[in-house]
Amino acid sequence: MVDRGASALSLPDDWPAHPDPILALNRMGSFDWDLDTGLFHMDAQAHEVFDVRPDEYDDRPETLAARVPAAEGYRLDSLVSQAMKDGSENYGAYFRIRRRDGSLRWTHTQGYIRRDETGRPRRIIGIVRDATQELGDSEARREQDIQDAARREQTNVVQLTTAALAHARTVQDVIDVVKDTHGLTHLGATSLVMGLVEAGRIRLIAEGPAGSFVPGTLVTRIDEPYPMSDAVRTLTPRFIESPEEFAEGYPVLWPHITDLNITSAAYLPLIVQGRPIGAMGLLYSDRRGFSTEERNLLLALGSSIAQSLQRAMFFEQEKDLASGLQQAMLPRTIPSVRGADVAVRYRSASLGRDIGGDWYDLIPLPGGRVGAVIGDVQGHDTHAAAVMGQLRIVLRAYAAEGHTPATVMARASVFLHELDTDRFATCLYAEADLATGVVQVVRAGHIDPLVRHTDGSCRRVPVPGGLPLGLSAEFGRLEYPVGTLELDPGNTLLLCTDGLVEQPGADLDEGVHTLTALIASGPDDVRHLADCLIDVAEERGGDDDVALLLLRRRGLETGEAGGRLRQHVAPGDPEALTEARHMIRAAVRTWGAADRADEIELVADEVITNALMHTEGAAIVTLRVLTGMDRRLRVEVEDSSSALPRRREAGESGVSGRGLLLVDLLTDAWGVEARGGGKCVWCEFVVPEDA
Numbered sequence: 001m002v003d004r005g006a007s008a009l010s011l012p013d014d015w016p017a018h019p020d021p022i023l024a025l026n027r028m029g030s031f032d033w034d035l036d037t038g039l040f041h042m043d044a045q046a047h048e049v050f051d052v053r054p055d056e057y058d059d060r061p062e063t064l065a066a067r068v069p070a071a072e073g074y075r076l077d078s079l080v081s082q083a084m085k086d087g088s089e090n091y092g093a094y095f096r097i098r099r100r101d102g103s104l105r106w107t108h109t110q111g112y113i114r115r116d117e118t119g120r121p122r123r124i125i126g127i128v129r130d131a132t133q134e135l136g137d138s139e140a141r142r143e144q145d146i147q148d149a150a151r152r153e154q155t156n157v158v159q160l161t162t163a164a165l166a167h168a169r170t171v172q173d174v175i176d177v178v179k180d181t182h183g184l185t186h187l188g189a190t191s192l193v194m195g196l197v198e199a200g201r202i203r204l205i206a207e208g209p210a211g212s213f214v215p216g217t218l219v220t221r222i223d224e225p226y227p228m229s230d231a232v233r234t235l236t237p238r239f240i241e242s243p244e245e246f247a248e249g250y251p252v253l254w255p256h257i258t259d260l261n262i263t264s265a266a267y268l269p270l271i272v273q274g275r276p277i278g279a280m281g282l283l284y285s286d287r288r289g290f291s292t293e294e295r296n297l298l299l300a301l302g303s304s305i306a307q308s309l310q311r312a313m314f315f316e317q318e319k320d321l322a323s324g325l326q327q328a329m330l331p332r333t334i335p336s337v338r339g340a341d342v343a344v345r346y347r348s349a350s351l352g353r354d355i356g357g358d359w360y361d362l363i364p365l366p367g368g369r370v371g372a373v374i375g376d377v378q379g380h381d382t383h384a385a386a387v388m389g390q391l392r393i394v395l396r397a398y399a400a401e402g403h404t405p406a407t408v409m410a411r412a413s414v415f416l417h418e419l420d421t422d423r424f425a426t427c428l429y430a431e432a433d434l435a436t437g438v439v440q441v442v443r444a445g446h447i448d449p450l451v452r453h454t455d456g457s458c459r460r461v462p463v464p465g466g467l468p469l470g471l472s473a474e475f476g477r478l479e480y481p482v483g484t485l486e487l488d489p490g491n492t493l494l495l496c497t498d499g500l501v502e503q504p505g506a507d508l509d510e511g512v513h514t515l516t517a518l519i520a521s522g523p524d525d526v527r528h529l530a531d532c533l534i535d536v537a538e539e540r541g542g543d544d545d546v547a548l549l550l551l552r553r554r555g556l557e558t559g560e561a562g563g564r565l566r567q568h569v570a571p572g573d574p575e576a577l578t579e580a581r582h583m584i585r586a587a588v589r590t591w592g593a594a595d596r597a598d599e600i601e602l603v604a605d606e607v608i609t610n611a612l613m614h615t616e617g618a619a620i621v622t623l624r625v626l627t628g629m630d631r632r633l634r635v636e637v638e639d640s641s642s643a644l645p646r647r648r649e650a651g652e653s654g655v656s657g658r659g660l661l662l663v664d665l666l667t668d669a670w671g672v673e674a675r676g677g678g679k680c681v682w683c684e685f686v687v688p689e690d691a
Contacts, residue, residue, distance in 0.1 A: 027045065027049075027129060027130055028045060028127045028128070028129040029042060029043055029044070029045035029046025029047070029048065029049045029050075029127065029128050029129070030042070030043050030045070030046060030125070030126070030127050030128075031043075031046055031111075031124075031125070031126055031127070031128060032123070032124075032125050033061075033111075033123065033124040033125075033126075034122075034123055035121055035122055035123055035124065036122060038060065038061070039059045039060065040059055040060065040061040040064075041059050042057065042059075042128075046128050049097075049107060049128045049129060049130055050064060050067050050097060050107075050128070051067065051097070051099045051100055052064070052067060066098075067097045067098055067099075068095070068097055068098070069096060069097075069098055069104075072095045072096050072097075075093075075095065076093055076095050076109075079091060079093050080111070080124075083111075083113060084113060084121040087119065088113065089112065089113055090110065090111060090112045090113060091110070091111055091113070092108070092109065092110040092111075093108070093109055094106060094107070094108050094131060094135065095107055095108075095109070105130065105132050106130075106131040106132050106134075106135040107128060107129070107130060107131055108128070108129050108131040108134075109126060109127065109128045109129075110126050110127055111124045111125065111126030112124065112125050112126060158297055158300060158301050158304075161177060161178070161301065161304070162301075162304045164177045165177050165304055165305065165307075165308035166308075168308050168311075168312055169312060169315050170312050170315065170316055171196075171205065171309060171312045171313060171316060173312060174305065174308050174309050174312050175194065175205060175206045177308075178192065178194065178206070178280070178305060179192060179206060179208055189282040189283060189284055190209075190260065190262075190283060190284060190285045190286075191207075191208060191209060191257075191260055191262070191282075191283040191285075192206065192207065192208050192280070192281065192282060192283070193206065193207045193217075193228065193280070193281040193283075194206040194207075194278065194279070194280045194281070195220075195228055195278050195279055195280075196277060196278040196309070197222070197232060197276055197277055197278050200221070200222060201219050201220065201221055201222065202219070202220050202221075202222060202226075202228055202229060202232060202278070202279065203218070203219050204217055204218050204219070204220075205278075214253065214256040214257065215256070217253075225250060225251075225252055225253075226250065226252070226253055227240065227249075227250055227253070227265065227267040227281060228267055228279040228280075228281055229279075230267070231267045231268060231269040231276075231279040232269055232276045232278070232279050234269075235269050235271060235276060236269065237266065237267060237268050237269065237295070237298070237299060237302070238265075238266075238267040239264075239265075239266050239267075239290050239295060240264055240265040240266075240267075241264050241288055241289040241290065242263065242264065242288050242289075243262065243263055246262060246264075246265065257283070260283065260285065261285045262283045262284065262285055263284055263285055263286065263287060263288050264283075264284045264287055264288050264289065264290070265281060265282065265283045265284065266281070266282045266284075266290065266295075266298050267279060267280070267281045267282075268280050268281075268282075268298060268299065268301075268302035269302070270302060270305060270306035270309060271303070271306055272306050272307060272309075272310040277306060277309060277310060277313075278306070278309065280302060280305060282298070330346060330359055330360065330392075331344075331360075331361055331362070331392075334362050335362060335364050337362065337364060337370050337434070337551075338368065338434070339368065339434035339435070339553065339554050340370065340432075340434055340551050340552060340553055340554060341525075341526050341527075341551075341552040341554065342362060342526065342549070342550065342551050342552075343526040343527045343529070343530035343548075343549075343550045344360050344362070344530070344547075344548065344549050344550075345530045345531070345533070345534040345546075345547075345548040346358065346360070346545070346546065346547050346548070347499075347534050347537050347538060347545065347546040348545055357375075357376055357377025357378065357379060357384035357385060357387060357388040357423075357425065357545075358375070358376045358377075358388070358497045358499065358545040358546065358547035359373075359374075359375050359376075359377075359388050359389075359391075359392050359547055360372075360373060360374050360375075360495070360547045360548070360549040361373040361392055361395070361396055362549065362551075363396050363399045363400060365399065365400070365402075365431065366402070366671070366673035366680070366682075368433065368434050368435045368626065369431060369432065369433050369434065370431070370432050370434060370551070371399045371405075371408075371429060371430070371431050371432075372429070372430045372431075372432065372493065372495055372549055372551055373392070373395060373396075373399075373427065373428070373429050373430075373495075373549075374427070374428050374446065374495035374496060374497060374547060374548075374549055375388070375391065375392070375395075375425055375426060375427035375428070375446070375469075375497075375547075376425060376426050376427075376446070376497045376498065376545075376547070377391065377423055377424075377425040378423045378424050378425065379423055383421070383423070384423060387416070387419065387421055387423050387425070388425070390415075390419065391412060391415070391416055391425060391427075391469070394411075394412060394415050395408060395412045395427070395429070398411045398412060399429070399431070401674050402673055402674030402678075402679070402680075404440075404482075405429050405430075405431045405440045405441070405442040405480075405482055406442055406479070406480045406481075406482050408429055408442070409427065409429055409442045409444055409466070409469070409480045410472070410473075410478040410479075410480060412427070412469050413444065413467075413469040413470060413471075413472045413473040413478060414473045414478070416469045416470040416473070417470050417473035417474050418473075421470075423470065424445075424468045424469060424470035424471045425444075425468055425469040425470060426444060426445040426446040426447075426468045426469070426498075427443075427444045427445075427446055427468070427469050428441065428442070428443050428444070428446040428447075428449065428463075428495055429441070429442045429444075430442075430449065430493065430495065432487060432493070432551065432553075434553060434554075435564075435624060435626055436564050436624070437486050437487045437488055437489070437491075437553055438484060438486060438487075439484065439485050439486070439487050439493065440482050440483070440484055441461075441463045441482070441483045441484070441485065442463075442465075442466075442480045442481075442482055442483075443463045443464070443465035443466070443480075443483070444465065444466055444467065444468050444469050444472065444480065445465060445466070445467060445468035445469075445471075446465070446468075446497075447496070447497075447498055447501060447508070447512070448460050448461055448462055448463050448512075449461050449463065449485075449493055449494060449495050450493075450494040450496075450512075450515070450516060450519065451485065451487070451491055451492065451493055451494070452491065452492040452494065452519050452520070453488075453490075453491055454488070454489075454490035454491060456520050456521075456524075457520055458494075458516040458517075458519040458520045459516065460512055460516060461483075461485050462483075463483035463485075464481040464483055465480075465481070466478075466479065466480040466481065487553045488553070489553055489554060490552070490553065490554075491552070491553055492526060492529075492550055492551065492552040492553075493550070493551045493552075493553075494519065494548075494549070494550050495548070495549045495550075495551075496515075496533075496546070496547065496548045496549070497544075497545065497546060497547045497548075498544065499537065499544035499545050499546035499547075500515065500533065500537055500546045500548060501515055502544065503540070515533075518532075518533065518536060519533070526550040526551075526552045529550060530548055530550055533548060534546065534548060564622070564623070564624040564625075565583055565587050565622070565623045565624070566620065566621065566622045566623075567579060567580045567583050567620075567621045567622075568618055568619075568620055568621075569608060569612065569618060569619045569620070569621060570618045571612050571616070571617065571618060571619075577608065577612070580604075580608060580621050581601065581604075581605060583621075583623070584600065584601055584604050584605075584621075584623060584635070585597065585601060587623050588600050588601065588633070591625050591633060591687070592687060592688075593633050593685065593687045595688075596633075596685050596687065599666045599667075599685065600633065600635065600685055602662065602666065603635065603662065603663050603666050603667055603683050604621070604635045604637075604683070606659045606662055606663060607635070607637045607659075607663065607681050607683065608621060608637055609659075610645060610659055610681075611637050611638075611639040611681070614641070614643075614645075615639040615640060615641035615643070615678075616640065616641065617639060617640040617641075618639075618640075619637055619638065619639050620636075620637070620638040620639075621635070621636070621637055622634075622635070622636040622637075622638070623635055623636075625687070626684075630686050631686070631687045631688065632668070632684045632685065632686055632687065633684070633685045633687050634682060634683070634684045634685075635682065635683045635684075635685075636680050636681070636682045637680065637681050637682075638678060638679070638680045639678050639679065640678040641678055641679065642674070642678060642679060643679075644672055644679065645660060645672065645681060663683060667683040667684060667685060668684055668685055668686045669683070669684045670682060670683040670684065
């Protein structure tokens, strides 16, 4: 209260004022405050409001300090002083007083300021009254409103959480929704634990916040003295309403969580079809006890989480099954290829049990060649995967038999057509000669290959194509054009399925442009580049599988060709045979193999002669130099006969039969390869590097 102090001025004639007795009937007391003398007169009802006896009060405001707490007195004094300074005629305020028993009670005061002709405040006349009931009713309504708002907010959080759980596909998605900071904060929980039942034990799958993990609780038995174990074992929720109850009921766990200041907790069993699949615990640090509505709300939340977890576990099981089946259909290992670095990747679609027909394959071929396959069977189901597995095997077999790329594709199309299925498949088959870098490509409705150059640039290589496998046989259009590209040392050939290229809302050309830019900016190593591309596909998601094959041709030091010559020799054409012999003689000397010139010419002449004598049609002679661990000169003679050469006894006076014996004695290695409908006899001679 403002204390003006006593003065020598005389009191007014009408002081103290006598208010209407009706104030007393309304439990209102009056006061008359003389600002000149500082005397603060109160009537009997005002004494009751302040809970002071007449003999305890001497009309001085400072005597009421025992009844008005310091903070309340300061606030009230500031209010009255401000009203007198700014020229106000009255003021009003609620403040608390402390009764004899120490309890606080709300009081209301209202004062009228009287001023002299100069405007100076001289006197304040007003009332004080008990406002306990008034503010009590208002406080009760406000508290009820707060509780209703909190209840609505919690209900809204449960509804939002349930809606978010509807989109959760994996167990981790469910955990992320439940651990969402906004959700836990609105529910009032400060910590969370969640576990799944596995083989009679509870495995912890989520806990928070960071640092709240209790050692030894990662995997617990259902019969151990933990609240989650109780919830799972009894199939009933466990509501812990005080720290004392927690410490008494779970003395093993309590000492480890005392730092979290837990005051109550709710452990909910996660039940699906009458079977517990796990439990969840919400721990609180600002409440004691749970109302019936709060318990029902948490039970509803637990039921929603249980259903979502069950659905997520089924989804993951189906996805694992589908991925396992898909992986079983793909090659278990990719063979190492001399002269090339290879990387393959596969990403399954984001649809649980749906499985795609995408595949890749790498087929080592004779003569330093390799076949690379990428394909996609129509559909996303186990039938598509089964067709893919069969198609991959037969295509690999046709390639290994030595058929030309166009023949491999045509035969695979006929096989798929005769498989009695309504599925077709797109495919791209590339046969690369790693010695020369020449790649023959056949495309059956598939997207074009890409080539990344040593300078990092990447381009799409347009390749003429035919109908998808199965359709070309059905429509009688089995002619597949063969495209050719050169793969220089250090360049990378990239084959992929459309899942890596297609993007929602974008056409194929735009997707290819985006992919080429990504490849150009990617790492040089093919394995790292493959990881980068598959990570981008994973982040983008999508409902289509992705298969990817990268083949990088190594530099010359790893076994590339130093030269290559070819000559066609027709039967009955002595000039062509002579030209072939001259070509061999010149190549041997030019390539520094003069020390073995006689051996090479003799063996080559023998093999060419055998091809012309024992087969129908022409012979194709190819010479090339291979470098690597050792430098070799290779002679290949192709013909159209599938009959293999066989060694015969020449006899004492016979001339025929000694050819293969000479080949075996004079060469460092030789062999026979199937080439489509014919064969290729090859011979290799080691030539010194310094020659």
